[in-house]
Each structure stands twice: as C-alpha cells, then as structure tokens.
Amino acid sequence: MINEQNKHKSKMQKYKKAVDKGISKASKNKNLVIVLTGNGKGKSTSAFGMVMRSLGYGHKVGIIQFIKGQQKTGEEIYISKYHPEVFLYQMNTGFTWNSQDKDNDIKAAENTWQKAKDLLQNPKIDLVVLDEITYMLNYKYLDTQDVIHAIQNRPANQSVILTGRMACQELTNIADTVSIIQDEKHAFKSGIKARKGIDL
C-alpha cells in the first residue's frame, strides 16, 4: 500500500515536472486571436464562457453577433439583464435561409462589420467576440482581407474570439488558438427539442 502510494507519488512528480516545464516555456505575454470552429455544438457557448471569465476580471467586452435568429437567446437576455455595460450588437436579419434576400443580407453584414471595426480600434475594449463571422467570409458578404487587417491592427491589449463553422485558412493562419468542436452525438438529431438555457 505504501509502495503503491510511493509509485503514485513518483509518477505524479514526473508528470508535474512536465507540466511545470510547459508552463515555464510559455513566457510570452500576448493577447490572442481565438478561432472556435467545427460542426459541433458549443462554439458560441464557449465564447460566452470566456466573456464570463473576462467580466470576472473586470475587463471590458464587446460582442457582435453576425447571425441571429428572431428568438431571443439566453445569453442575450443574460447580458442585457446583468451586464448592460457590455456592448452587444446583433445583425438581426436572422439566418440567411430565413431572410432569403442576398442584397439585404450583404448590406446588413457591412453595417454590422462597421460596428465590429469600431470595437477593433477601441483600446478600452479588452475582449471582442465576433460571433458567427465565418459565414460572412464564406458567403463573401465581407472582404476577408479587410477583416484580417482590422484584427491584426487591433490594440495590443485586446483579444478577439471568432466563431462559426468552416473557418477559412486566412483566419486560422492569424489565430493563436484554433479549437475544433465536433458532435459525436447531438440530442437534436435524436429528436429532442432545443432547450432554453442549453441550446438557446
């Protein structure tokens, strides 16, 4: 028993050494570009988790949602109720398969991008979330180079999170962190309704 304890201890000591080495190597202080992509559930959710963390530290946050259904989401209700100081702007045309009007969608995307650009030039904002922006680039509603340029020239104290399926190479190239979220199982596919507080 004591032997087993010692074995465990020495194994964990070795592991700790490796963890500590990794931590000591990570010495660069730099704000991040994070891309959350993939077909799975939890990209925007994860972005909102980081918003929560940032607010915990008293950081200033701006959120732009490029695709938004008509229905209010939990995070939207939450932010407006508890954090009216967070700048939250939504494109509000709904999904493009709902609006079915391309010219109008492009105009809305461009207007929304102006708001995003303002945030990306504002050194008072520590965290910018560009939710579902990948679609705007993939549909060519926004100019990719223009978006890349604005992100790369943002204030040094600012981190940016970009979400959406199929993030293009140009985005992942400039990202410090790229997380891919895949569904192994999805309740929706087995006929379970989207749940308030979980999906919505």
Added chain:
Amino acid sequence: MINEQNKHKSKMQKYKKAVDKGISKASKNKNLVIVLTGNGKGKSTSAFGMVMRSLGYGHKVGIIQFIKGQQKTGEEIYISKYHPEVFLYQMNTGFTWNSQDKDNDIKAAENTWQKAKDLLQNPKIDLVVLDEITYMLNYKYLDTQDVIHAIQNRPANQSVILTGRMACQELTNIADTVSIIQDEKHAFKSGIKARKGIDL
C-alpha cells in the same frame, strides 16, 4: 442580377425547408445529459457559457469542480461576485500531479461527489455542472456505476453537463449530446502564457 437574386432565394428556400423539417422532427421535450470531452481548450468554458444562458432564464444552477488549481479562475471570481445564489463547490486539492497524495485525493473526490449527489437529487436545481469529473472516473477515484445511477435518477427537470478529457464509454452511452473539442492550434504550445479572462 435579378436572376442571381432569384437563384439565391430559391436555394435558401430549399435550405429553409430542410432546416424547418429538422426542427419539426425534434419534438421530444427532455432534459439533457451533455458530455464535453476531447483534448482541446473550451470544455469548461463551454459549460460556463451554458450556465450564463441558464441564468438568463432564471434557472437555478449548481456547479461542482472536481479538479481545481490553487489559482482563482475568472469564472470563480465572476460567480462569487455576480451570482452568489449559484451553488459552487470545488474539490480544492489542486491537480493530482500537484497534490501527489493518492489517498487524500480519493477522500477529497468522495467528499466532492457527495455534494454532486445532493444536487442530482434536488429538484430545485435545473442545471448541474460536473466539471472535470471524467478524471475521477478514469483514475477510479469514483465508482462509475454510482455516478451513472445518480445521473439517470435525477429529477426530470434537470440537465447535467459533464466535462473533462477522455470521457469513458459509460458516460457517452447515457449522454444525449457528446461534443468533442480538439486543438488544431494552441497559443500555449507556441509559448504564449495563459491569459486572464481567456484561459483562467
């Protein structure tokens, strides 16, 4: 131009039909077991995003964190500052490679599991987060069957989110949704320090 608009419209109409069909098929009303696993960044973050959504709807939330470093995280600061009504319990032994004491870790895991069990029997709680619980099962610090049984016998109005790497088959079997998060790129690996409000 008008022709292109019409083409876009008809394509989007078709797409909307498919989306609507999916939504109408998803008619079961059921609370969920969600597993967030994989080696990538964003599992706990995503769970906290769902906590935010749930709080937006005024749901009651309980969070149990099975692995916790010594350092306070943004979400912890956030919850205690803005939502003291959320039940948040942390095992507080730190990572097992820091404590290096297996007996002590097992005792701590069992005590923490008691708190989790209380939540899983409490119909006043709408959402239970069991953060990093997969490690407790993989290390055999907790009995998998005991955990499965408690989750399956929870109140009907309750959803449960389980996070951590390498979720075992028993967990994914009872889950309604399993999301796998993989890193394609991770800032930490290219020498960038963990950032407050993003990683912490």
